[in-house]
Amino acid sequence: MRTVIRNGQVIDPGNGINGIRNLYIHNREIIGIGSKPAGFTADREVNASGQYVLPGIIDLCVRLREPGEEHKATIQSETRAAASAGITRMVCTPDTFPIIDTPAMVHMVINRAQDLGYARVHPLGALTVGLQGQRLTDMAMLMDAGCVGVSNAQEIVKNTLVMRRAMQYASTYDLPVFLTPRDAWLQGNGVVHEGEVSTRLGLPAIPEAAETVGVARDLALIETSGARAHFDLISCGRSVTMIAEAQDRGLPVTSSVAIHQLLFSENDIGAFDTQYKVMPPLRTRQDKTDLIRGVAKGQIAAICSDHQPHGADSKLAPFSEAATGIAGIDTLLTLTMGLVRERKLDMETAVSALTVHPARILGTNAGHLGIGAQADLCLYDPQKNWQLDQHTMQSKGRNSPFYGVKLKGKVTRTMLSGKWVYQ
Amino acid sequence: MRAPDSSIQFDENGHLKHFLTVNGLTRKSLVNILDTAESFINFGQREIKKVPLLRGKTLVNLFFEPSTRTRTTFEIAGKRLSADVINLNASRMSTTKGESILDTVRTLEAMHTDLFIVRDKASGAAHLIAAHLPDHIKVINAGDGRHSHPTQAMLDMFTIRQKKPDFSRLKVAIVGDILHSRVARSQIHALNILGVDEVRVIGPRTLIPTEIEKMGVTTTSDLIGGLEGIDVIIMLRIQHERMDGQLIPSEQEYFQRYGLTENKLQLANEDAIVMHPGPINRGLEIASSVADGSRSVILNQVTNGIAVRMSIMAKLMGGQEKRS
C-alpha cells in the first residue's frame, strides 16, 4: 500500500522541517518527504492542504484504568480516544488493579493494546511491589516483558533508602526511573497549593516544598546511583531551576509537565471547582509562567496529558473528597497548539515537546517523520472549531475543565504504522 | 466582579439566594441583616414567641458534623419564624465516590424542603449542595470545614455593634488557631466589609495560614505587643486534636504565650470587649476570670445567635418582588 499526503504543512522538528511538503508512505514506513521517491505510484492520496502534518503524539503519562476500573475507562475506549486526538504512543502508569508489577500484567496490557490497534501502549512497571515503597519489583523481568521504565505512580516512596536502592538497581539495567517527586509528610492530606487560595477556601494545603524537597532528595540519589531518571508532572518554578542545574552538571535527568499546569493556576479553582483538582496541585500564576518558560527553554522536555478518566459522579463531592485528575487525551494537542497561537511557545518547541522529546526520553526512534521512520502521524486542522462534549469527547472520562467549552484546532486523521486509525 | 466562592449565593437579579459565605456581600446587605436582627431581639418578652413569616415552610437542619449548640439555635430561630423544623444528624462516608452527600440531599429535597441548614467537615460542602438544588430551595451554611461559618460571623458583628456602633474606628484582634478556623475566615471578611480600621490576627506561625494578609489582615505572633490599641479581642478555640505536639508544643506554653489573662487584657484599650465563639477551653486559650469578667460578651454572643439567624432566614425566604 502506497499513500501520499499532499500539500500539508509538515512540522517535524526532529528533522528540522516546517513547510508545505508531500509525504510518501509505503506500507509501514515513511519513504519520502518533499520529492517523490523514484517509481512511486500512489494507491491512495490524501489532500492535507490547510492542515498540519505532525509526527504521532507521544503522551508520557496516561491512565487507561484497565485492568481493575473498567467502569471508568478501558484500554479500548482510551486508545481509540488517543487515535482521535493524534496520539499514537502512550506511557501508562502501573497504578491499575492489580498493579503492573509482574511480567504477566505487562504482557496483558501490551497485547490488549496491540490487538485493538489504535495506539501503542508502553506500560511502566511498578518500582516497588504493590507500589508500597518497600520491596523492589523484578525490574529486569518487567523490562524484558516490555516496560519502558519503572515508576511508583502517585504513591510516594517514603523510605529514602528504598528509593536509593531502587535507583541503583534500575541503573544496573539502564532502565529509566520515572519519578513523581514529593515529600509524603509535607503533602499530607493536602488537596490544593498552599497559598492565597488554600487560605481563603480553607482547604488542606500542599506547600511548594513538598515538591522541591522531593526533587532535591531524588536528584541527590540520581547523582550517586547513576540512574537515568525522568521527573513526571512537575508543578513548581523552583523545580524547573533545580532540574536545569542538575542537567547543567551533566546529570541524566529529564522532566515533563502536564498541559493543565501550563494553562491554569490555583486561582482557577474558583468556588471549589473540583474539575481543577489535580495532583500535583495547580500552583501560582508565577509557577505557571515559569513552567511555560521551562518548556520554551527546553529545560522541561515534554508536555503530557496526565490523563485520568473518571466517571461522571466522581467529581460531585466536596473538594477534598472529589476524585483527582483530568481526562486529558482528547485535548492535549489542541491545548498545546493554543499556547502556540497565544505565542507562549513557538511551534517547533511545542511539537517537539509532544513528539521527538518524549521519544528520546523513551529511548525509541520515533516522534519524527524522517525517511525510514514508522509512519505514525496525524493531520491537524488548526482552524477547525469544535466543542468538547458528549459527542466529541472520545475518552470514557467526562472530567475536564474544558467539557462544554469551545475549542479551536482538531485532529482530522491519525495514522499508526501506515494505517489510518482515525479519520 | 464577585469573589468566585460568593457568586453562587446570588440569583440572576443579584438577590441573595443562599447564605454560604460573607465574602462578596455588600456592606448594605450586612447592615440590613444586623438591623433586621435588632427587631427580633426582644422576642423573648412576647406571650407567643413566634411570628408567622415562615409558616408552612420546611426547614431541615442537615448536620453531617455534630454540633448541638449551633443546631439548637438554628432550630429555635426556625421555630420562632413558624417553620417546621426537622433535625437530621446525618453521618456520611468520606469516600472518593462521594455520592452520599448529594444523595442525602436529594432524598430530603423530594420531601419538599424549603431551606437547608448545612454543616459539614469538608470545606465547600454547602456550595456543593447549593449548586445541585433546584432554584427555589435555599441553603444556609452552618459551617463547612475550615472555610466559612457566616452566621456565626454575623452574630459576632451584631454583638460588636451592640457595644461599639462605629465599625470604622475599630481595631479587632483575632487570636489563636486561625489556620483551622472557619469562624476567623468569616469574621475577617465581615469586619473588612463593615470597614473596620484594622483586623490583626495573632498566633504562633504554625497556626497562621500562608498569605492570610491577602484577606485584609495584619499578622503578629506577639500577643503582648499585638493587643495594643485593640477594641475587640476575639479568642478562638484550640481544638484538642491540634494538641498533638506538632502545631503547639504544650497547653502550658500555649496559655503562657497566647492565653488571655486579666493582665494581658489590660494591654488592650480600656473599654475593649472579649469574645469567643465557644465552646471555651478555660485555662487553655482564656482564663476563667476573663471569660466570666465584665469585659466578656461571650454570653451575649449566644443570646444574639437566635435573632441573627432569624434575620438571615427571613432575608433568604422573603420574596424579591418590588414593593408597591
Added chain:
Amino acid sequence: MGNAIDIERVIREMAAHILSLDLPKPLLVGIHTGGVWVASHLQRELDISSRPGMLDISFYRDDFTRVGLHPEVRSSELPDPVEDRNVILVDDVLYSGRTVRAAMNEIFSYGRPARVVLAVLIERPGRELPIQPDIVGSRLVLDDNEQAKLTHTDGILKLNIIRPGNTHEGT
C-alpha cells in the same frame, strides 16, 4: 381633592367617641408609623398616662413571600401587657384591611385582650377583608391609584393625597 380635613378637630371627635364607649382599662396601640402618631394625639386628648404601644406589623404581613421583609423593620413595643385589656387599635388610614388583620394577629402574640376596638383617622372604601372600624375620624373616597398618606412634622399632622405624577396637599 378639596377634602380639607381639620385633623386636630377630627382627633378630638374620635377621643370623644372613645370616651363614650366607657372602656375600662383602655390600652392605646398604634400601627407603625402613622397609627402611632394618631395614637399619641389621642392619648393627649384622652388623658391616659401611659404612652401608647407601637406595632410594626412587618412580621405579620401577608405579602412576605412576595416582597420580603421591609429593610427597616422596627421592634414592636407594648409597654403594658395586653392580657384582659381593652385595646384601642389605632391606624391612620383603613383601606384594604390587611394591615389591621396583621396587627390583630400580632396583638394576640402578646396575650388575650378583653376587647379590641379599631379607631382610624381616615376610612376609605376598598376593603378586601371583613374588617370594619368602630371609630372613624373622616371618610374619604379616592381613586384606586391615589394614596392617602399622613406626615408628621414638629407635632403637626398633615394628610397628603398622593397621585401618580403629582402630590396634592390637604390639611
